[in-house]
Amino acid sequence: MTTLGTASAAPGEMDTGRLPVGETRDGSQFGLPVAVINGADDGKTLYIQAVSDGDELNGLGVVNRVVPQLDPEELSGTILITGLVNYHGFQVAEHRNPIDDTKMNRTYPGNESGTSSERIAAATFEAAMRADLVLDLHQGSTSRMINEARVRCGPRHRLHDECLELAKVFDCGYVLDQKGPDGQLARAAPDEGVPTIDPELGGCVGWDEESIQYGVDGVFNVLRYYGFLDEDVTVNTQTRATGFDRYGAPSGGLVTFQKDLGDDVSPGETLFTITDVFGRLKAEVTADRNGIFWRSRRLPQVATGEYVCSVGIDVSRY
Structure with a gap:
């Protein structure tokens, strides 16, 4: 029993x-x-x-x-x-x-x-x-x-x-x-x-x-x-990833992602842009190094410094 x-x-x-x-x-x-x-x-x-x-x-x-x-x-x-x-x-x-x-x-x-x-x-x-x-x-x-x-x-x-x-x-x-x-x-x-x-x-x-x-x-x-x-x-x-690069918003506005979950990421590739409420570009954020687009916020509105997304790094296959 x-x-x-x-x-x-x-x-x-x-x-x-x-x-x-x-x-x-x-x-x-x-x-x-x-x-x-x-x-x-x-x-x-x-x-x-x-x-x-x-x-x-x-x-x-x-x-x-x-x-x-x-x-x-x-x-x-x-x-x-x-x-x-x-x-x-x-x-x-x-x-x-x-x-x-x-x-x-x-x-x-x-x-x-x-x-x-x-x-x-x-x-x-x-x-x-x-x-x-x-x-x-x-x-x-x-x-x-x-x-x-x-x-x-x-x-x-x-x-x-x-x-x-x-x-x-x-x-x-x-x-x-x-x-x-x-x-x-x-x-x-x-x-x-x-x-x-x-x-x-x-x-x-x-x-x-x-x-x-x-x-x-x-x-x-x-x-x-x-x-x-x-x-x-x-x-x-x-x-497998062993860590994350986390990215915040350099300015306030609305986020548009250029990568989808699971996408490969290379240094210099655009991860997301931020526009104002009228669609004018305020910021473009690029990847620091190779990885996988792992996680992101759900809603588009962000304040300065707010979390936006994470890239899985030190990626390998096992």
């Missing part, structure tokens, strides 16, 4: 329930929605979580599509899932946890006696530490960005190669291989010996079917490659 919170499943069974993490402001107990899918045969354990940031819904879309397709009788090993992590942020469609104004993915490994976010992080981190592999599903919030998988442990970490392999198997096509900020699950879990990646499933406001499908395909790639499902998988070459 395998349990996660109130969910409990024998081999060949599945169950859903709640992972208790505290009380709301009226004193009511609340818990995160969780699922246990216990395969009929022995195997590895995979932990998946989504909605660490309360307005990033594509990961929830992945969970919503993947779980109904899984038959525990056809599965080897166990899948543990937390369907949404940032309970309070999700309720009000906010990025941060509004109870303590905290970005959840900066609080791992958490503290079971700490703030609201730290307690949630501690509970979900404990679940993640039961796994052999972890997928922490994110998206670019309101930015436009390519679908990518992020390896956040840093190139000198002892599990770097295993995390990089997991990102390759997930197969978004693009990988950011850059050490992440303290408190990210994809940094904390490898420190405890569990390979973890942070797929950023596009950037949108709300729910994007194309990016959700990237995530669904990625989860099934992982299940096949690591033996959860007795099916073949093709591991494709990925495009």
Whole structure:
């Protein structure tokens, strides 16, 4: 019998329930929605979580599509899932946890006696530490960005190669291989010996079917490659970047991009122009070096110095 919170499943069974993490402001107990899918045969354990940031819904879309397709009788090993992590942020469609104004993915490994976010992080981190592999599903919030998988442990970490392999198997096509900020699950879990990646499933406001499908395909790639499902998988070459050049607006106005997401960029090529409200050119911004047009703002209006776009640099194929 395998349990996660109130969910409990024998081999060949599945169950859903709640992972208790505290009380709301009226004193009511609340818990995160969780699922246990216990395969009929022995195997590895995979932990998946989504909605660490309360307005990033594509990961929830992945969970919503993947779980109904899984038959525990056809599965080897166990899948543990937390369907949404940032309970309070999700309720009000906010990025941060509004109870303590905290970005959840900066609080791992958490503290079971700490703030609201730290307690949630501690509970979900404990679940993640039961796994052999972890997928922490994110998206670019309101930015436009390519679908990518992020390896956040840093190139000198002892599990770097295993995390990089997991990102390759997930197969978004693009990988950011850059050490992440303290408190990210994809940094904390490898420190405890569990390979973890942070797929950023596009950037949108709300729910994007194309990016959700990237995530669904990625989860099934992982299940096949690591033996959860007795099916073949093709591991494709990925495009990897190890950092970003970020570009801001030299003047205020309206941005027009000359590059699209995923385009190759060469030094001196125009990335974007800025015009005034009457269409008169105010500025033209060019690339500093080779890379890939990776991320950009969604709305055209900018103030002086405001973020406009990012170019992935030190690009290679692996």
